[in-house]
Structures are given as structure tokens and as C-alpha cells.
Amino acid sequence: VDFTIVEADLADFTGTLPTFERTVPNVNDPNDLQIDPGAELAVGNIFARFVNDLTGEETAVVAPEIVAVLEDELVPSLGTKNGTVDISWSIRGDDVAPLVSGNATATFALDIGGGQECVLGTVNMTGMSAVGDAANVAFTLVNGQVADPLAGLPRAGFVGTPFDITDLQGTAVFENATNAALDRFDVIIPGVRLDLFANLGFATPVAAGDEILIDTFTLTFRDSDPAAITGTFSGE
Numbered sequence: 001v002d003f004t005i006v007e008a009d010l011a012d013f014t015g016t017l018p019t020f021e022r023t024v025p026n027v028n029d030p031n032d033l034q035i036d037p038g039a040e041l042a043v044g045n046i047f048a049r050f051v052n053d054l055t056g057e058e059t060a061v062v063a064p065e066i067v068a069v070l071e072d073e074l075v076p077s078l079g080t081k082n083g084t085v086d087i088s089w090s091i092r093g094d095d096v097a098p099l100v101s102g103n104a105t106a107t108f109a110l111d112i113g114g115g116q117e118c119v120l121g122t123v124n125m126t127g128m129s130a131v132g133d134a135a136n137v138a139f140t141l142v143n144g145q146v147a148d149p150l151a152g153l154p155r156a157g158f159v160g161t162p163f164d165i166t167d168l169q170g171t172a173v174f175e176n177a178t179n180a181a182l183d184r185f186d187v188i189i190p191g192v193r194l195d196l197f198a199n200l201g202f203a204t205p206v207a208a209g210d211e212i213l214i215d216t217f218t219l220t221f222r223d224s225d226p227a228a229i230t231g232t233f234s235g236e
Contacts, residue, residue, distance in 0.1 A: 001096055001134055003048060005087040005108065005120060006069075013066060013085070016041060020068070026079045034079040039068040040088075045111045046120070048089050053103040053124075060099055064089045072199060073154050097130040100137050123147075158216035160196035168192065187219055189235075211236050 010020060019041045026032040043064050050060040066085040071078040089108075091099070099106075104125050109117040122144070127137035139147040168189055177184040194206070202210040217235035222228060 001089075001091045001099065001129070001137070003064075003089040003091075003106065003108070003123065005064075007081075007084045008066070008087050010066075010083050010085050013041075013043070016066070020066075020085070022082060024079075027077050028079075032079070035068045035082055037068050037070060037076065037080050039080075040065045043087065046087060047109060047111065049107045049109065050099045051105050051107070052101060053105055059101070059104070060095070062089055062091055062095070073201075075199060075201075096134050100125045100127050100129040100134070102126065102128075153213055154199075154201065155213040155215040156197045156200045158196060158214060159198045160193075164193075164196055189217075 010016060019039050020035050022033040022035055024034050024036045026034050043066055046064055048060075048062045048064065049058060050062075051058050064087050067088045069081045069084050069086050070076055071081055106123045106125065108120045108122070110120060112118050121142070123139055124141035125137055125139055127134070129137050141147060171189055171191075173188045173190060175186040175188070177186045194200070197214065200210075200212055202212070213234050213236045219233045219235065220229055221231040223230055
């Protein structure tokens with residue numbers, strides 16, 4: 001199970017050298033020294049505390065690491081962000097089992113001393129982490145809001161023009177692909193030029209199974225009241 005607080009300021013941490021020293025040449029410019037993409041360092045005063053919502057029992061307290069952040073996950077050759085790190089919890093193996101039994105809350109916090117803490121975020125979960133490698137554990141709320149299942153995933157960027165958008169209008173195809181096992185609607189805009197998107201990260205040549213989220217297009221459903229949105233979905 002992984003949890004990440006993204007893009008924290010490296011300057012807010014002490015004792016980061018030499019691990020986060022700029023010593024690695026950028027492949028595009030050897031004179032541009034950057035942080036090692038594999039740099040990571042344990043953090044002593046930040047923690048994640050897991051509590052069973054029904055019993056109030058504290059089931060685990062886990063320390064994170066700070067890790068280097070790539071400029072673009074889809075283009076590793078661009079190197080790392082020099083002033084930015086992610087705060088990462090990567091919980092593996094037997095340590096996962098006690099985290100969630102029914103409903104649980106994880107609180108991510110900074111120990112500021114004197115028995116006081118500064119809460120950085122919370123995650124509400126449901127499921128059984130001791131069963132099936134925690135595959136059935138679901139995140140229900142993140143910081144009190146409904147969890148976005150696509151948060152943090154790489155996205156390609158649309159780099160076309162308004163004229164390209166005009167050309168796409170009215171081309172969407174709708175299919176009710178529902179079957180006995182799954183309710184499913186598919187909406188497809190066919191035949192869009194690949195060069196209208198940047199940072200695809202696709203294979204060369206492009207393979208039939210290549211797919212990635214995109215940052216510009218959304219599908220919105222409304223009922224008879226135009227102001228009442230019943231669903232919004234990202235495209236890929």
C-alpha cells in the first residue's frame with residue numbers, strides 16, 4: 001500500500017545532504033547537475049497513524065521517506081526537480097495486514113514536540129488488508145472529500161488548437177456495452193491525431209494496448225436540470 005504527499009519543499013527538511021546533493025549530470029546537458037532520481041531518505045518526525053474506526057485501536061504507526069521527484073514521469077530523461085521531494089509511505093508484506101479491518105482512518109502528521117502534532121492529511125478506508133494482499137481495500141475519503149481513483153496517475157497533455165477542437169465536435173460515438181457482469185457505457189471520439197497530445201509515454205511503434213489519461217477532455221452527465229451534474233469522467 002502506497003501513500004504520497006506530493007511535491008514538498010526540500011528546503012523544509014534538514015540533514016538531506018549528501019543524499020539530495022546535485023551530483024548527477026542531466027543526460028541532455030552534462031553541465032546541469034541534478035538530484036539522483038533514486039534518492040530517498042527516512043524522515044524521523046513525520047508519521048502515518050492507522051486507527052480502527054469501530055474500536056479506536058491504533059493498528060500501526062509508520063514513518064515515511066522523502067524521495068526524488070522526476071520533472072515528468074513519462075520522460076525520465078528530463079531529470080529531477082531540484083527543490084522538490086515527495087513524502088512517501090510504501091508499506092509492504094506483513095506490515096500491510098493489520099492496517100485495515102472494516103473501516104479505518106490513516107492520519108498523516110508532523111510531530112512538533114511536546115505531545116503536539118500538525119495534521120497534514122487524512123484518508124478513510126474500508127476493507128480487510130489481511131486478506132488477498134489488501135486488494136479489496138478501498139479509499140473512501142481523502143481529507144474529508146470523496147476519493148478520486150485517478151489522482152496521481154500520469155496524464156498526457158492536449159497541445160492542439162481551437163480549430164482542432166472544432167473538427168472533433170459532433171464525432172463522439174456512444175455505446176451501451178453493459179453485460180451480465182458489468183454495467184458499462186463507452187463514449188469514443190474516433191480517429192484523433194496522435195500528434196495533438198504530448199507526453200504520451202507510448203511504445204515505439206505504438207501498441208494496440210497503449211493508453212493514458214488526458215488532462216483536457218472530460219465527459220459530463222446532466223439530468224433534466226442542466227445545473228444538476230450526475231457524473232464527470234476523465235478521458236484517456
